[in-house]
Amino acid sequence: MRPGFDSEKYLEEQSHAILERAAKFGDKLYLEFGGKLICDFHAARILPGFDPNAKIKLLQKLKDKVDIIICIFAGDIEQRKMRADFGVAYDTDTMRTIDDLHDWGLEVRGVVVTRYQDQPAVRTFLNKLSRRGIKVYTHRPIQGYPTELDTIVSRKGYGANSYIETEKPIVIVTGPGPNSGKMATCLSQVYHEFQRGVKAGYAKFETFPVWNLPLKHPVNIAYEAATADLADVNMVDPYHLEAYGKTAVNYNRDVEIFPVVKRICARIMEPEQLYQSPTDMGVNRVGFAISDDRVVREASIQEIIRRYFRYMADYATGTADKAAVDRVKLLMDDLGVTELDRKVVAPARKAAKEAETQGKGNNNVYCGAALELPDGTIVTGKNSPLLHAASSCILNAIKLLAKLPDDLLMLSPEVIDSVSQLKKNVFKNREVSLDLAETLTALSVSVPTNSAARLAMRKLPQLAGCEMHISHLPTAGDEAGLRKLGIRLTSEPVFTSRNLFME
Structure with a gap:
């Protein structure tokens, strides 16, 4: 901007x-x-x-x-x-x-x-x-x-x-x-x-x-x-x-x-x-x-929409009252804007629907993520048995920034399987797909033997300040990874599991 x-x-x-x-x-x-x-x-x-x-x-x-x-x-x-x-x-x-x-x-x-x-x-x-x-x-x-x-x-x-x-x-x-x-x-x-x-x-x-x-x-x-x-x-x-x-x-x-x-x-x-x-x-x-009033007006409207999603997420997790959500919704109504005025919302929801269509019978939870790159390009990602939607989206984004082929594997199946086995057999986690923090660690480990991973890793700083939306409440590992990258995250107030304790 x-x-x-x-x-x-x-x-x-x-x-x-x-x-x-x-x-x-x-x-x-x-x-x-x-x-x-x-x-x-x-x-x-x-x-x-x-x-x-x-x-x-x-x-x-x-x-x-x-x-x-x-x-x-x-x-x-x-x-x-x-x-x-x-x-x-x-x-x-x-x-x-x-x-x-x-x-x-x-x-x-x-x-x-x-x-x-x-x-x-x-x-x-x-x-x-x-x-x-x-x-x-x-x-x-x-x-x-x-x-x-x-x-x-x-x-x-x-x-x-x-x-x-x-x-x-x-x-x-x-x-x-x-x-x-x-x-x-x-x-x-x-x-x-x-x-x-x-x-x-x-x-x-x-x-x-x-x-x-x-x-x-x-x-x-x-x-x-x-x-x-x-x-x-x-x-x-x-x-x-x-x-x-x-x-x-x-x-x-x-x-x-x-x-x-x-x-x-x-x-x-x-x-x-x-x-x-x-x-x-x-x-x-x-x-x-203030040097450009139009720019700060536009940026402020986007912040109001981000706050709306934040309060909805906090309400879902029990840390905010419904009144806070309603107050921000009224502010949005006064400005004549909706949650879809945040450009990454609709693509993230669409990616989740596509994951559900492609994964019927194989997966119980279908998640999507969308990221807006500095040039306005929207990149999406879906969850799988191997990766969280946020992990997939970030890998796709840095792959695009590095001008690498879309079908190129950034992480070898062996590396992903090794981390998954650690989570399953040693940490005794229910879910073994890699969150973003684990994915970035696995990517960094791959750098010495994978030139594509090295090129993609260099693009991570370009994601700072980018906008992202995911179709579900983030796990701790996803949220921590996105925060450290400086990505401005919003999410739907949707849980990815019926489990009360999320690992």
């Missing part, structure tokens, strides 16, 4: 805006970082040209001026909440983020577990970090939050929270997901700073929704789709409209909490430091770096 976003312009404007906001408060700015700090693939998908690591590069530009704090909600650790982009739990993602920041030359000042209530799983997480030299802090629930201001802004409220020592004038407060307690941590720190005679302020770095795009712009609707499980709704900021007579877009949680935040800040800060609207709190220059 053509680029529709100027990442360099965005970095320049956003860094300038942050420094300008910090100067407003004097000594210290606590900046809440919304969204993903590292690998922001949602932004990259709906803003072609957006660097997924734009935020981390921004921090590098401001390296001498920033400290970093990570927040994580205790309940998310206890419930093993997952980050879908990587297939890892929030606590694991927190540790991965610390490692990634270190690799980028940035250190974390501490990790704060918010709304902590002595959960055993959370204590284990705290022990893991502290025994590896990471400073950990806990903030317990504040009684009467967010309405009882006399308690919140007192020694029993914010004053009872652990104070996090920082040195730099800008403190980035981030977390692995929404509702991690970032805002409360920022305001708690501002309270402690003022108690110490340090003038401090608070601001938000939110990428979405984009305040200066129309309310029903697909970029903003894609944000609603991404947070359908939280029931977030975009809306015109009424406080901004009243204060300035200008229309700005925000979302319901920020608008609803703003009066409380303003009253809390009024108890802590100087009158001239107070914001007049939730949009005022934000520092967001995304809308000024």
